[in-house]
Amino acid sequence: MKNTIAIIPARGGSKRVPDKNIRPFLGKPVIQYSIDAAIKSGLFSKVIVSTDSEDIAKIAIECGAEVPFIRPHDLSDDVTPVRDVVHHALKYFQQENISYEYACCILATAPFIRVEDLKKGLHIIKEKKATSVFTVTTYAFPIFRALKISKNNQLEMFWPEHKLT
DSSP states (O other): OTTEEEEEEEOSOOSSSTTTTTSEETTEEHHHHHHHHHHHHTOOSEEEEEESOHHHHHHHHHTTOBOOSBOOGGGSSTTOOHHHHHHHHHHHHHHTTOOOSEEEEOOTTOTTOOHHHHHHHHHHHHHHTOSOOOOOOOOSSOOTTOEEEOTTSOEEESSGGGTTO
């Protein structure tokens, strides 16, 4: 599909699981599953990895993604929201006079991502004229940040008082 970008954020400084984005999982670096799904879907005119790590960048390129920049350190800490990373990538391309009609953020640590889900997500955006979609799953028990679909087909929190927790 023309004018659609997949952005895969992959920070190099994980403290709990060092190098988690490039660790081998069933014979491939974890990030390769996300890259492969994005490419195989045929939905994206560009698949990029936004990273602060030269090691991740090298593997991402070997897996078929582009790494047009190394992400600044101020967007690469434990508390940087993913939306800021995606915004940075889109702003980078805007400065290059390139814009995209659709942007898809795919986490690097999503080895079970399915091409069908990517295609369904884009279909929902177009069919419902939604501004965004994301994957969710059912919980076996209530969790304070859980979401539900409202009567007007919008996502809302079960417990809005926990919105910022």
